[in-house]
Amino acid sequence: MLNEKALAAMRWDKDGLMPAIVQDVGTDKVLMMAYMNAQSLQRTLEMGEAVFWSRSRGELWHKGATSGNTQLVLDIRIDCDADTLLLIVEPAGPACHTNEETCFFRSLDDFAAAPERL
């Protein structure tokens, strides 16, 4: 668990959220980016698996709870100005809901040729 002083020193946005980048410890690929609030960060520290805050559903989101594609959290880094997190994980399966290994599977060129949100 993180102490109150550290939580207060972190620069949460006006909604109490912070971006969390997820990187694969084995491949070094950037898998996804999601948002955390203090509660989801504490749950992540307790469980040892990535727990985000779902902005669309307005609730805690234990990644992989239904799909099985959990992310074992091996390290958490924070940037210089304490407004972004970097999670180093061992994923149990694909990070993306499309079943791609990473959510960043498209180049911007490919997207521009067929601009769709998947």
Place this chain on the structure above:
Amino acid sequence: MLNEKALAAMRWDKDGLMPAIVQDVGTDKVLMMAYMNAQSLQRTLEMGEAVFWSRSRGELWHKGATSGNTQLVLDIRIDCDADTLLLIVEPAGPACHTNEETCFFRSLDDFAAAPERL
């Protein structure tokens, strides 16, 4: 340059911004995260170097313009729901204003022990 249809299909936030994660092509390290608007993305594509939008200064921010620590952009990826970018870069120097190679040089544990925004 990106076509208007692609720009419109990208999911910019209510301020017209999108997070852009920067990863080193050589070391695979995540170097930093910053924000782009459509204008900074177009400038990045024109110049071939990372240009962000500075939220604090409210202006285009050509990374390294003063420090010399530019970032040559080799690839740009976009995630499944088109709301986050990933830039694969060759950095000319440290990404962080502290002169660290990456802005994520602290573990959350180290931060918790001495919680400072640098």
